[in-house]
Amino acid sequence: MNLLQPINSFNRQWVIKNRRLVESRPEILDEIQQAWRSLELNELFKGGLLNEFISPTDAIHIIQALSEADVAIAYYLLSDLHKLFLQAQLSSLLPDAAVMPFEHFSFLVDSTTSGDTIMCRREENGVRVEHYRSGRQEQKKYMGFRGIPFIKRSGVENSETLEVISLSNYQDYLKQIGLLYQALYAGLLKAAIHYACQYAQERHAFGRPIIKLQAISQKLAHMAIVQETTAASLFNNVKHIETVGFEEIIASLELFIKDGDFVLQEAVQTLGGHGYLEDHPVEKWMRDGQILKAILLETKTAIQNTL
Amino acid sequence: MTIKNDWLQGLREEAFMFAKGFLRPHAHTADCTGNIPNEVLAHPFANVLSKAYVPRRYGGGIPKLNSDEKVECSSQLSIALTEELAWGDPGITCGLPGPSLTFPVLLEFGNEDQRERYFGLFREKQNVWGAFAITESHCGTDATSLTTKATAVDGGFLLNGTKCFVTNGTRADYVIVFATVDRSQKQFGLRSFIVDANTPGFKIGSVEKMMGLRGSGICEIVLDDCFVPNHNLLQGNNNKPHIAGFLAASAAWHFFRIEVSAICVGIARAIYDELKGNCGITLPDLARDIQIGRSLCQKAAALHDQREPANYEIAVAKAYNAQLALSACTRGIEILGAPSLIENHLFSRLFRASKVFNILEGSGEIQREHITHSLVSH
Numbered sequence: 226m227n228l229l230q231p232i233n234s235f236n237r238q239w240v241i242k243n244r245r246l247v248e249s250r251p252e253i254l255d256e257i258q259q260a261w262r263s264l265e266l267n268e269l270f271k272g273g274l275l276n277e278f279i280s281p282t283d284a285i286h287i288i289q290a291l292s293e294a295d296v297a298i299a300y301y302l303l304s305d306l307h308k309l310f311l312q313a314q315l316s317s318l319l320p321d322a323a324v325m326p327f328e329h330f331s332f333l334v335d336s337t338t339s340g341d342t343i344m345c346r347r348e349e350n351g352v353r354v355e356h357y358r359s360g361r362q363e364q365k366k367y368m369g370f371r372g373i374p375f376i377k378r379s380g381v382e383n384s385e386t387l388e389v390i391s392l393s394n395y396q397d398y399l400k401q402i403g404l405l406y407q408a409l410y411a412g413l414l415k416a417a418i419h420y421a422c423q424y425a426q427e428r429h430a431f432g433r434p435i436i437k438l439q440a441i442s443q444k445l446a447h448m449a450i451v452q453e454t455t456a457a458s459l460f461n462n463v464k465h466i467e468t469v470g471f472e473e474i475i476a477s478l479e480l481f482i483k484d485g486d487f488v489l490q491e492a493v494q495t496l497g498g499h500g501y502l503e504d505h506p507v508e509k510w511m512r513d514g515q516i517l518k519a520i521l522l523e524t525k526t527a528i529q530n531t532l
Numbered sequence: 533m534t535i536k537n538d539w540l541q542g543l544r545e546e547a548f549m550f551a552k553g554f555l556r557p558h559a560h561t562a563d564c565t566g567n568i569p570n571e572v573l574a575h576p577f578a579n580v581l582s583k584a585y586v587p588r589r590y591g592g593g594i595p596k597l598n599s600d601e602k603v604e605c606s607s608q609l610s611i612a613l614t615e616e617l618a619w620g621d622p623g624i625t626c627g628l629p630g631p632s633l634t635f636p637v638l639l640e641f642g643n644e645d646q647r648e649r650y651f652g653l654f655r656e657k658q659n660v661w662g663a664f665a666i667t668e669s670h671c672g673t674d675a676t677s678l679t680t681k682a683t684a685v686d687g688g689f690l691l692n693g694t695k696c697f698v699t700n701g702t703r704a705d706y707v708i709v710f711a712t713v714d715r716s717q718k719q720f721g722l723r724s725f726i727v728d729a730n731t732p733g734f735k736i737g738s739v740e741k742m743m744g745l746r747g748s749g750i751c752e753i754v755l756d757d758c759f760v761p762n763h764n765l766l767q768g769n770n771n772k773p774h775i776a777g778f779l780a781a782s783a784a785w786h787f788f789r790i791e792v793s794a795i796c797v798g799i800a801r802a803i804y805d806e807l808k809g810n811c812g813i814t815l816p817d818l819a820r821d822i823q824i825g826r827s828l829c830q831k832a833a834a835l836h837d838q839r840e841p842a843n844y845e846i847a848v849a850k851a852y853n854a855q856l857a858l859s860a861c862t863r864g865i866e867i868l869g870a871p872s873l874i875e876n877h878l879f880s881r882l883f884r885a886s887k888v889f890n891i892l893e894g895s896g897e898i899q900r901e902h903i904t905h906s907l908v909s910h
Contacts, residue, residue, distance in 0.1 A: 331870035440897035
């Protein structure tokens with residue numbers, strides 16, 4: 226996976242360095258985004274996960290690796306991918322705008338200066354893709370993903386239909402979006418375990434590293450099992466992306482929703498009081514994990530609504 | 533011994549009205565600023581609470597409803613109060629004025645002069661805070677490893693070291709500080725001192741930036757050649773001065789672990805009530821779990837009040853209730869979805885706060901160690 230080399234260097238240089246700073250100084254996101262775009266990795270996602278540039282497994286590895294450094298920044302940067310994934314299903318060109326993958330999606334990232342929105346709306350004869358030029362906008366602050374500019378769009382003024390796409394095309398798009406979010410969560414879980422393990426080896430209590438205490442080592446093992454099983458479920462689906470059914474995608478989303486919390490909350494627990502402080506990223510990941518879980522839940526509901 | 537239900541019910545209702553009318557509405561402000569709003573501190577019930585833990589003979593106790601008579605505070609009364617207050621806001625509950633963890637230590641290990649001086653503060657002034665400083669950056673429950681040094685000098689001790697996670701440290705009038713006279717003696721080298729906050733060499737370090745519970749004024753305390761006179765050393769009944777420090781720490785933890793369990797029940801109940809009252813969603817299994825959690829607390833508190841060994845019951849109550857609070861919050865968020873993730877939403881605030889109760893005063897893992905240990909030694 227030589228593609229991970231630029232990602233790893235980018236993670237160290239920009240993401241890991243700034244992941245906490247973004248919460249108080251969101252303006253540095255622009256700098257990070259420019260650096261990310263200069264890697265030109267977005268090009269590899271033209272046409273979605275099924276294209277001639279990169280295998281789906283490698284694509285998911287890239288997303289996972291980016292999220293491993295920081296899930297909030299990864300979510301922000303990958304808002305570009307929404308457009309690329311949606312473009313794969315559309316014949317018309319899309320202007321630079323934020324994409325709302327389905328109606329009632331709550332976590333729309335404002336990555337554009339125009340403030341325009343592309344929204345997918347389910348109808349009887351397919352899915353209407355609409356372009357909103359304006360409408361009421363409201364900045365939202367969540368307990369996780371702090372610093373990421375979330376906006377709430379409401380109002381239907383100046384909307385224009387770009388295209389009506391078939392339900393099956395829309396389902397393909399949702400399937401890929403579902404995998405994208407799972408990859409973000411998989412990276413988050415991996416990062417949390419890695420951080421907790423490292424801390425458990427360094428921190429001493431009762432005269433030995435705490436990883437030698439049975440209660441801690443058993444828990445870390447359990448966390449690792451959860452992380453491996455969720456990742457296995459994700460990559461099984463990615464490997465068979467062309468034939469995988471919606472039931473499998475939904476089952477995989479449910480696995481992340483059910484078990485992910487455990488890993489993130491126990492990572493904080495492993496660090497004890499230090500985990501609760503802003504000095505370490507695990508408390509941030511625990512908060513971010515709640516947002517991402519809600520995104521997975523909304524994606525699952527959206528997929529179920531098309532069936 | 534059990535407390536009569538009518539008396540307890542009256543007290544619960546009064547505490548609930550205070551929590552509903554003052555703690556809940558000011559919770560967001562406390563979360564943002566880290567301070568307890570003046571409206572809360574000025575309320576007469578806050579004054580009652582600050583004296584509740586002080587023994588009656590030093591001017592404390594809980595006034596009976598519609599009567600001048602006062603009742604001595606017990607663990608059973610205390611958990612009833614704490615559950616109601618935590619329903620309003622766990623952060624402010626931890627930050628309200630009162631002797632807090634210093635109460636059992638002063639009571640058990642202070643001499644008459646020390647008790648009169650420090651419990652007397654609550655009689656004389658309004659809004660007095662006591663704080664308890666044992667944890668250091670490298671050791672929490674493993675108190676035998678602490679490095680804050682107490683050096684004997686003429687007329688007292690010089691304290692040097694840094695304490696962290698001191699609840700109400702930012703606003704404390706006095707702090708009970710644990711230090712070692714000789715680290716190689718482990719628990720036998722541990723001593724506890726009462727340190728006035730205005731003592732030279734006593735400084736407030738950084739105020740901890742935490743995920744939640746921000747109203748509780750948790751901070752670092754730096755002791756730099758801080759002189760403490762001999763009469764502020766807590767020695768217990770003098771029969772076993774070499775172990776008094778360690779026993780004092782254990783007494784405080786036993787007392788406060790039951791309190792923490794009650795806070796967790798209050799958090800879970802806040803989630804349940806919000807879902808039921810404002811969203812029309814009833815969760816019978818959560819109601820069942822809350823009742824279980826409350827029973828575990830009451831069992832531990834009753835044993836504690838009777839001065840019976842309660843290690844096992846306290847550990848079970850804390851381990852169970854800490855998980856209960858967090859899982860109730862997680863569930864509430866799953867049900868309400870995105871709106872409950874907004875920064876100032878009740879569920880978001882309770883979720884952030886609830887995690888800490890599985891960490892402080894002995895983490896969940898330590899409680900499980902205690903449970904196994906008790907099972908083996910029974």
